Amino acid sequence: MQLWRAAFVIARRDFTAVVLSRTFILFLLGPLLPIVIGFAFGGLGEKISSTDLRPVVGVAMSAPDSATVLRAHDRLVARMGDQALPRLRRVSPTVSPRAQLARPDSEVVAILSGTLAHPVLTGKAGDLDILQGDISLLSTAALAERTLQFVTVTRNEVATSQGAQAQARLIIGRIAQVVMFFLTILLAGMILSNLVEEKTNKIIEILAAAVPIDAIFLGKLMAMLAMSFVGIAFWGGTAFAIFLLAGGQPTALPAPAIGWPIFLALAALYFAMAYTLLGSLFLGIGAQAATVREVQTLNMPITMGQMLIFFFASYAVDHMGSPAEIAACIFPFSSPFAMIARAAQDATLWPHLLALLWQAAFVAIIIRVGVLLFRRHVMQSGGRWWKTLFRPATG
């Protein structure tokens, strides 16, 4: 009890120090900036990508053939989208294509000449490789203008489709994994440098004399987790508000196998576990570092390790019930990611209770090892750390 009370004192101090600082506003707004910028410049970006970047082919055929080709282009684009084909522009049929392409003010990358039955495309070899197929399709459609008929498909609707539901749940599992991974990678990394302040300001001596070091570690994890939940609530709330403002219907979303309420609760719990598992590891590693520079050096290899874990869990999501998926569920660091994907696809609840207990046990073990290494190497106290691994944390 003394351990938890002391951890709470540390957590409260850390939480208020972070949340009541001005930089926390930046922390909250930071992830929203890409969204705002995306909205602000999205239209322009779309215009640039959809209009300007498509190649322009000059049509230098006779007037009737040119008109037929342009009509065929319009018909195909209406069905396939305007990104599917190059843009067309009429050019003078009297000047040779080579001469037109050689002009400094030429705006076309290739020129289509000849007749509908025998079209000729002039341009650089690389451009011809890209355009030849599209222009052949266009010419075929133009040639068949009068004979081409659209076949109407008869609709036969059903209420549910197991295949579609499974596909939707797989997507939910993937999205949940990705969101959890990015939140963890964004937020847990901050814990690496968490003890540096106490070490550089000599506060660690006061803390270590008053409370067990386990309580210091636990308190710091609790504070950072609480801070993360504040951030997630803010970002999640904002994203949901944008979704509603954009006309989104929450009821139209496909449901995960376990149902939305339990799924969201499990997502919160698994995030907490993923965060504390990695956080306790980071705290243990970061506590060994003497300076901020050392912490920064540690950042990259740790991020790579996280990526590996994520890839492992991502692989598992496509192979439910396979040895790889079971291994991902058991391995503590990938377990939260694998289990949330499982919750999206399988309604059984008990494996989640087991997984949460399993993950919590590993959090406790990692914290304990981190504490003992900290006492040994930083405080220069204690003997062989594994001998005191399971000793109560009373100092």
Added chain:
Amino acid sequence: MIGDTPASSTAPAAARPSAYAVEGHGLVKTFGSFRAVDGVDIAVPAGAIYGVLGPNGAGKTTLLRTLLGIIDPDEGHRSLLGARQPLRMARQVGYLPEERGLYPSMKAYEAIAFMGALRGLPLRQGRERAKAMLEGHGMGAAIDKPIRQLSKGMAQTVQLFGTIVHQPRLIVLDEPFSGLDAINQEKLEALIREQARQGVTILFSTHVIAHAERLCERIAIVAGGRIRFEGTVSDARDRLRPQVRLRTRAIDGAWRRALPSDTVAQEGAWHFALPEGGIEPLLRALIDDRAGIESLSIERPGLHDAFVAIAGAAAARQMSDGEGQEEQEA
């Protein structure tokens, strides 16, 4: 000024009542091949002001950290307020480390309350006490200021208040006078005496002999990781015989044969330790030979002299006699 009564909380079941607030037996702590604490036995009586005296690097801080449970000894055992596991008694202990540390962005009263909360004092109560302490000490204007805006002396005072805000039974201060100006040193001495009057045990380390001499009932002189002397200040001074200082009109005469063999001539006077047989034979010779006694004083040696005799001249040279050096530090 500071609080009402110490030790408001009750001792845990693990603690056993003892006449000693702090005990250490056969304590050894090594860092690599360096023995910072080398077989120390120490017992601090409950309610005493106890000084650990020694030059820098003598092992004082390591000894205090070992006794407090911040680090574990390699050998030996310790007990704090009767508990073998010192952190069990954390609520009844206050500790001011040598290297002062506070969160720079914390407000002064919050820092004090936080330190109290670490030791089990409810935060609201800690805040109230902190404000009262700061106001009572003429630091009312600093209550809401972040630590980074305070002077070094004020920050040290804040930390000291944080050490005692939960009204501990035992206060451990590591070099508490270091960095304080003369006025704040006086205030700190008064505070230590006040706490002791309330029954609180004070254990502090210092390399300034004058503070130990003024404050302590008992001292331990530490050098090279070992305790060279343990007892009262009076006991330490009694280790040396009283010093005699004699000035005569006559420079020479038969009376000089009566001077002890350790006599040294210095600044026109004879200096020597009071002989085992007393001063009377020498006085008789001086009078018989008409040496003309201008002045004669018999002085009890100070703690500094005792320290030199106990710890050695080399250790004594690293020590500070009084306030001059501390003013420089401040």
